[in-house]
Amino acid sequence: MTLQDTVVNLVLSVVLIVGAYQFYFFTQRHPWRRARTFHSPLDERIPFVPAWSWVYSLLYYPAILYLNLLADTPGAFTRMAFSFILLLALQMACFALFPVATPEHWRARARALAEARARRGDGAASLRFLDFVRHFDGPANCFPSMHVSVATLTALHASAALGPWAWAFPALIAVSCLLTKQHYLIDLPFGAALGVAAYLLHRHGLGL
Numbered sequence: 001m002t003l004q005d006t007v008v009n010l011v012l013s014v015v016l017i018v019g020a021y022q023f024y025f026f027t028q029r030h031p032w033r034r035a036r037t038f039h040s041p042l043d044e045r046i047p048f049v050p051a052w053s054w055v056y057s058l059l060y061y062p063a064i065l066y067l068n069l070l071a072d073t074p075g076a077f078t079r080m081a082f083s084f085i086l087l088l089a090l091q092m093a094c095f096a097l098f099p100v101a102t103p104e105h106w107r108a109r110a111r112a113l114a115e116a117r118a119r120r121g122d123g124a125a126s127l128r129f130l131d132f133v134r135h136f137d138g139p140a141n142c143f144p145s146m147h148v149s150v151a152t153l154t155a156l157h158a159s160a161a162l163g164p165w166a167w168a169f170p171a172l173i174a175v176s177c178l179l180t181k182q183h184y185l186i187d188l189p190f191g192a193a194l195g196v197a198a199y200l201l202h203r204h205g206l207g208l
Helices: 003-029 041-045 050-069 074-097 104-120 125-136 146-179 187-205
Strands: none
Touching: 003 050, 003 074, 050 125, 050 146, 074 146, 074 187, 104 125, 146 187
């Protein structure tokens, strides 16, 4: 593709990402039914490591946009973008029909830690950044993990070019989901399965 095509595709990708999250936030703020909260001893044993908030957010979007460099024709970009629209439809169905939220005490723990560090004069940049993310992203819509499903679909598209290295992206995102206490452990495999389902539907189910 030409440089102009790549620039246009990058702009379209940003618009698609921003637009997709409007659906995410809508289902989060206007649930059809009350969100469930799980109580898992295993999840409670997973530590809270605020520094992983940088991986959770700052690695996520550049890795998705990297796919623009792998699309060798406008048609390839269009089909790739359509696979993410399919994934969005699957995600919204899950969030609407089976809403799940993380426990309130996970976020309360983070706020208490931030306040304690502020009193000690610590920088607490990771905690402030995670608090910024959570200002927009509430505790609901955590099952299945949208981060993991998008990362898995991204890796499937990138694996032809990057080989096994492509799977470092969903692996790191999955770890960050747990260590920032943004997700339950069960959210991750179901998120990955959703990403695979969108990929297979786009490649085989629709004959693309």
